Amino acid sequence: MTTVLQLLLEGERLDTAQLASILNQSEAEVSAELERLQAEHILLGWRPVFNPERAQGELVRAVIEVRISPEREGGFDRLAARISQFDAVESCYLMSGAYDLLLFAKGKDLREVATFVSERLASVEGVLSTATHFMLRAYKEQGHLLLSPTESGDKPAVSP
């Protein structure tokens, strides 16, 4: 049986009533399921996907590689959680390889991101080094092609 989660993962924007209709459930059942998904931190929130070039043109985005020293208890978790708290950090992941944390960060201009890295991030105790890469241009945003969006072309409205 199809679940609310499966439908959401398909990525079409649907409200509760529509989800209910597709799944042949009541709206109350769908709402309860959405609440459960949120309560269990499976569904974290709802966010529109923007073309960063068009919607947030002035915003500067960067990825930052961070090396940190693991701790005797909890490994990287405490420091990672702490670094994640900064508003400038949009996402934070623990990686295998040459560095430990990968941050996706944003700021209103270059200086703001630079200040964040040098004054906030690098000064956190346990941070060993950082390497910041500024994003120049977006080509694909969360599954959406920006430069060559798929077009339906001249597909006829009715075909045999």
Place this chain on the structure above:
Amino acid sequence: MSDPSQQFVADHVKGLPRSGIRDFFAIVAKMPQAISLGIGEPDFVTPWHIREAAIFALEKGITSYTDNLGLLRLRREISSYVENNFGLSYHPEREVLVAVGVSEALDIALRAVLNPGDKVLYHEPCYVSYSPSIVLAHAKPIAVATSAKDAFGIDPEAVAKAWEPGCKVLMLNFPTNPTGGVTERAKLEQLARFAVEKDLLVISDEIYSELTFEGEHTSIASLPGMQERTIFLHGFSKAFAMTGFRIGYACGPQVLIEAMMKVHQYSMLCAPILSQEAAIEALKNGTPAVEQMKEAYHRRRDLIVRRFNEIGLDCHSPKGSFYAFPSIEKTGLSSIDFCKGLLEAEEVAVVPGTAFGESGAGFVRASFSTSYERILEATNRIERYVEAVKG
């Protein structure tokens, strides 16, 4: 007012119906804002890895003709795909022909085997080109009606009843466009015995077979004694979402493939090489994408069928394809009037059942190859329209 050029048109072409629904299509074409459930092709674009294979081939300068039968690499892939998925074994060098879609494969199969005046049995409602293709091969189409009470599967007794001396070919298409009908194995076996008894050649168009939602798809060619009297047609348009590539294939006994190859070689030469390259990639690596699309169609099917039944338009659940075929009998309207009225009142396009043969009267075809949102909105509008019509 007859145009003097009329005299040059061949009689059997003049005689082909201009298909009443062309006028209907023309109206729809002028209403881009309408929600269309009239589309007979996937709403997905071809999976990227397949498109990429075509681009790569083009970049490499692969722009030539191919062997008339198609690239041997492709025929090998087809041969193993058909073996794995249908349990049929065909020799890639002699028993497989790559064509420009199932459309061409069907046309050359008919032209290769029919003599003027031969008769062809086929089930109706069916794909729009069946009857005209038979006529264009100078043969006589004999329609066998299928009905909602059998979920549009074929009734072997009805076929036996429709048979008359001179019948040479039986054409089958399961799952069926426009009804989504399939035929259970026991009935297929009965049909196979009938084909043997009457010495019929079967042309089986299995283009929707991957999109079978319930039960296993069985090819009639895999039944005892059938492979030697069956031309198996399949293609990439539906399951792999490759309609624009225009590529399909036929598998059959060497003698028949050879005969088809003659027609193909003099009329088409070969299928486009870039599409053949894309098809190789589709067969090698396309199955996960096909599965994913099938799941999406499955969910949409459940939704649209339920909505039609809620609205009061009786609709069987199609076991395959991406078409629902609800009855509109309760509205008291003819198929074409229902469709025109719906388009006018609610700007929703569905295709009149009669477009697929007389036995489609009282039904419409609604494709669910579109988004949930559109299916929901379209069925809400149909509901409003049906209420208004019932008064």
